[in-house]
Structure formats: C-alpha cells, structure tokens
Amino acid sequence: MASEGKNYKVADIGLADQGRMKIEWAESRMPVLMALREEHAKKQSFKGARIAGCLHVTKETAVLVRTLRAAGAEVSWSGCNPLSTNDEVAAFLAADGASVYAWHGQNVEEFYWCIDRTLDFKPTLTLDDGADLIFTVHNRHKELAKTIIGGTEETTTGVHRLRAMAADGKLMYPVFAVNDSETKWDFDNVYGTGQSSLDGILRATSVLVAGKTFVVAGYGHCGRGCAMRAKGLGANVVVTEVKPTAALRATLEGFRVMPMDEAAKIGDIFITATGMKDVLVKHHFESMKDGAIVCNTGHYDCEINLVQLGGIAQAKRTIRPNNEEYMVQGKRIYVLAQGRLVNLAAAEGHPSEVMDMSFANQFNALLALHQKGPGGYPLGVHVLPAELDQQIAMLKLKTQGVGIDTLTAEQIAYATDYSAGT
Numbered sequence: 001m002a003s004e005g006k007n008y009k010v011a012d013i014g015l016a017d018q019g020r021m022k023i024e025w026a027e028s029r030m031p032v033l034m035a036l037r038e039e040h041a042k043k044q045s046f047k048g049a050r051i052a053g054c055l056h057v058t059k060e061t062a063v064l065v066r067t068l069r070a071a072g073a074e075v076s077w078s079g080c081n082p083l084s085t086n087d088e089v090a091a092f093l094a095a096d097g098a099s100v101y102a103w104h105g106q107n108v109e110e111f112y113w114c115i116d117r118t119l120d121f122k123p124t125l126t127l128d129d130g131a132d133l134i135f136t137v138h139n140r141h142k143e144l145a146k147t148i149i150g151g152t153e154e155t156t157t158g159v160h161r162l163r164a165m166a167a168d169g170k171l172m173y174p175v176f177a178v179n180d181s182e183t184k185w186d187f188d189n190v191y192g193t194g195q196s197s198l199d200g201i202l203r204a205t206s207v208l209v210a211g212k213t214f215v216v217a218g219y220g221h222c223g224r225g226c227a228m229r230a231k232g233l234g235a236n237v238v239v240t241e242v243k244p245t246a247a248l249r250a251t252l253e254g255f256r257v258m259p260m261d262e263a264a265k266i267g268d269i270f271i272t273a274t275g276m277k278d279v280l281v282k283h284h285f286e287s288m289k290d291g292a293i294v295c296n297t298g299h300y301d302c303e304i305n306l307v308q309l310g311g312i313a314q315a316k317r318t319i320r321p322n323n324e325e326y327m328v329q330g331k332r333i334y335v336l337a338q339g340r341l342v343n344l345a346a347a348e349g350h351p352s353e354v355m356d357m358s359f360a361n362q363f364n365a366l367l368a369l370h371q372k373g374p375g376g377y378p379l380g381v382h383v384l385p386a387e388l389d390q391q392i393a394m395l396k397l398k399t400q401g402v403g404i405d406t407l408t409a410e411q412i413a414y415a416t417d418y419s420a421g422t
C-alpha cells in the first residue's frame, strides 16, 4: 500500500527518518552543491521557479532537490526509472514538503502517471535524465511548452535524442545538455558508472570477479569506467565495439577487443553500456557458457533482448534480489536487475562525491535558464560555458585540500603568441 498526500505518492511515508540519515550522509560528501546551496539560499536565486524533475530518486538527488528548494524553487519530482527509486529517500523528501511521486518497482503506466503529476503545477523549468519528462511535455502536454523557459538533460542517451529532435525542428524549448559539461561526463560517466556498476553486480551476485572473463559492450565513457574497475578487481576484460576509434582506444588501454559473437562464447560476466538496443540477442544467449551473468548499465532496458531470452528459456526463477536465472538448453544464464540499470537497481547509483559535480552542473544550467527568463536562449541544445567547469573543478579540488599552480602573466602571453616558434 502506497502512502499518498496532497502533493506526494511514495511507498511508505513512515520511512522518512531512514531517508533523512541517508541524505545527511550524502550532504557531507557533496561540498560543491552545498556551497551553491549556501550562496543561493541567501539570494533566493530561484524565486518564482517551478521545477519539474524526472531523475533517479536517490540520496544524491535529494541533496539537489533540497538545494533547489533552499534557493527558492518549488519542486515536483518523479523517478526516471521504475527500479531506481530509494523509498526511504522519497519518503523523506515528501515529509520535508517537496512534491514527490516515486516508488521502487512501479510499472510503466505508474511511471508515466508520476511524470504527469509533476506537470500538474505547470513548471517553468524541466530537468530530465533520459528525456521521458520532456517527451511527455512534447507528446501529451504541448500547451505547457509555451510557458516552460527551458530544460536540462543529464544523460548521454537523452542528449542524443534531444539533438535529433532539435535537428528535426521538433524541440519546443531550449535545453542544456548537462551531460556535456566536462565535470559531468569525464567523471560521473567514467568513475561513477565504473564503481556503481561493479557495486551492483557484486550486490546481486557476490561472485569473485578476479580471474573471470568480463565482457564490456561499448567503450564510451561508461564502458571505459566499467572496464577499468573490472580490471582493477582482477578480471580479464574483453571489449566489444562498433566504433573503430573506441575499439582502438580499448586495445591501447590493454583490453582484448572482438565481436560479440565471439565474446558471447567466452564471457563469465557481461555488461552492456552502449545506449543501443539488441546488443545481446538470441544467438548470443544460445552460445553463452553455463552460469553466465548478464547485466546492463545503459539508460534504457533494451540493450539485452529479454523478450528473446524469455522466448528460448525453458524455465525462469528468482535466485536472489535482482538476480533471475533463465534455463536455456540446459544452461543457466543469470540476468541482473531485469536488464535495467544495474548500478541503480541493484546498488545505490554513483557515489555522492561524483554526483556532487554532476548536480552542480544541473544547478548552474537551471539557474542560467531561470535568470535569462523566457526567450533568453534560442531553441536548441546548449552546453554550459567551459569556465563553469573550471570553477566546479577548482571548488572540488579545494574541498579535497588539493592546490594547483597558476600561470604567470608571461606564460599567459606565451600561450597566445603566434610570432615565435622554434
């Protein structure tokens, strides 16, 4: 039975106190966002803003929500994945006065019901991770787009889709690609995904990674992070790719690269990180070894074709949380987290320290849109100025007690001097 109030629907509002402890823990590890909170709470920089958010309801997201609210925004939130909501965190946010519509284990109809509820207060800004909220506005609530100043998008897959929409002339308001800030993609996507995906695999299986053949499909930033961390745990890492430069990079970073048709036969653990559908399909499952473990860390759940796996499986049972065994021609294949984001469904997502920078970028992007107001940015997909990346990185370094050098005036002049060569 869910708990419902005037402006929330969560699994159990009684979990709020446990949620509070988790959020306090995250706050102690997110100094950049907390510094933004302190500065903008004083200024009430988001006064008048109504922000609808559709992003994993985790302890880190709660720190962002509380920061936006402290800075004067009204906020209404839903999760961006049916399995990623932390019910304790959702309960605390609701008890704290935010509008929250999210619970773990919802079905697709409930998922979109929650998104619809976050649109009830007619937002001035939208925040997405995977673009489902912005698609909902464009597909079913077009009238709202007229009063939405702009939106933000957290993830690579979402940004690709929004760029395609903009190129087609279909995007109805400007969007900031938060993913494309250096202090997001070069940290969250690599170190965040790497650690949290391995964390999810370990929580769902508790297998020894050392000595296993660990197949990473896709060597973008997320795949690279997974490969790096699996190698660190002693796995023999194999990479599959479709992009020649990415495949080449993987070989120079010490990994074996081969087509999935070959990797499928030798892998013990498979993780998909491609953003593409049908990375693992029927003939791959048929050629896998007995006991193979399969999971996904891409945003959508289409990378592992579970319909095809279900079609060839003689039996299926749940072995332990987030771990289902499929019997295929006498062999066992284990699917983690129903092929959804293993790092968020089976673990807690990226650690707070890395989300600190990602969400500082979210905050800055929303603030830029709010401050410029309606018509302030042209239609299209925008990227935050590079100076903001350096500010975020500098602040992060400071909180880590790390100092760096500064260029002298002569060095700055040298950097732009085109009169002298060798």
Ligand code: ADE
Pocket (backbone or CB within 6 Å): 055, 056, 057, 058, 059, 060, 061, 192, 196, 344, 348, 349, 350, 351, 352, 355
């Ligand atoms: N995406 C990946 N990890 C996350 C986290 N901890 N919180 C919110 N979104 C995430």
